[in-house]
Amino acid sequence: MPSRMNDAVKRFFAKFDDVPLDVLADRMGISTRTLKRLREGDNQPSDDTVVKMTELIKSANDEALGTPAERVARAEALRAAHEKQQRExxxxxxxxxxxxxxxxxxxxxxxxxxxxxxxxxxxxxxxxxxxxxxxxxxxxxxxxxxxxxxxxxxxxxxxxxxxxxxxxxxxxxxxxxxxxxxxxxxxxxxxxxxxxxxLWDTDQAFKSFESARTTDPSVDASYYNAICCASLLKAEDHVGFWTGQYVASCHLFSTSDIEDVISRARTDKDLVFFRGLPIMKEFMDRLSQELRSRPERKEN
Missing domain, CATH: 1.25.40 (Serine Threonine Protein Phosphatase 5, Tetratricopeptide repeat)
Structure with missing residues (x-):
């Protein structure tokens, strides 16, 4: 490594020597070209870049040295931070x-x-x-x-x-x-x-989703989140009830919201049980039918 490279950058590239530059650049929010110039010593990092490098090093060290319980806790935090399957x-x-x-x-x-x-x-x-x-x-x-x-x-x-x-x-x-x-x-x-x-307080979860539905029936998240909860419980009767509620109320939802649900339902990890039920196909068909019945229009 060039001698003009500062210590923070040296430690960073020594730590992540085998990680592709494009992956590191994406994690840091900078271009691959910029990161390459830093590695070659052509540029000096900004204060913000040094902070991000230090954070990535610490994160890697924590993962390697932490106890099993600490690693599980961090994994759960990352999953929750990046998984946006629920409608928020x-x-x-x-x-x-x-x-x-x-x-x-x-x-x-x-x-x-x-x-x-x-x-x-x-x-x-x-x-x-x-x-x-x-x-x-x-x-x-x-x-x-x-x-x-x-x-x-x-x-x-x-x-x-x-x-x-x-x-x-x-x-x-x-x-x-x-x-x-x-x-x-x-x-x-x-x-x-x-x-x-x-928190697996599913009784309260259903009560909250039902209260949300009656408070403003046009918020489709209330129905979708309840379907997720029912699927996690593998409660087929609850899945049937909430998919029926969604279909019955879908005339209140925007086209973009329905399209989003059709897309999410195919991959949402909370809906694995739901996707194995015959009602899944009927649900998707009914939503597609609702979309076809609408005149084409631009939505804000």
Missing amino acids: IRLAEYRDQIEKRYPLWFIRVREHILAERYNDAIQSLSDHIEDPVSWEHVDSDVKPYVLHALGVAYYRFGANLEARQASEQALRDARKSNNVSPLLKAWVLNMQGLSAMR
Whole structure:
């Protein structure tokens, strides 16, 4: 390695000498060409690049040296962070009458979540929620949105108990306000249900999905997540009930949502049991029939 290469870069390439450059570049969010120039010593890394290199080294060391329990915990956290098979709220799509009252720091938090920087989002949200002065200045109608964002971040990070607690607090705050939309309440209930499902509290999960369905029947995630829960339990009667509910209500769902479900249902790991049932084909056929019956149109 060229002598002009700094120590952090030397350690990085010594550690990952047998890993393809394109794989490393993708993990770091930089181009393969840039990484190659760093390896050859032609460029010096930015501070952000050094941080990412250090994090990857630490992650590799933790995996190699950790106990079996620690490795399992990390694997579960990564799975939850990257698996988006369940239908979750896209925070950036909120454009309602209270948008202008979001604190500036919450706008940055939403950007963290969209960039999958869940730990950063959790840290920022927790700091402001736990600070009495900061939290007092958050509009009461906005607090449920903020708490829901915390639940989403925790869930995607793999901290299901904390996700459930944040969702429950979001629901309590939502009930105190007359200006929180049914749409938000339905998504909070879905997040509560998903976290309960991952904790194997399936009775509560079904209750949450049913409450979400009755709160806003147009949120197709409530039905889809319940099908996932029923499939995990291998409860054919529950699968039949919720697929029937989805089909009966699919006229309320957008074309893009239905197309998304058709695509997800073929690969979602939670639906292995469902895919082995005869009702799976009927479900997919009914959704395809619904799509064919609609006039072609562009959706926002």
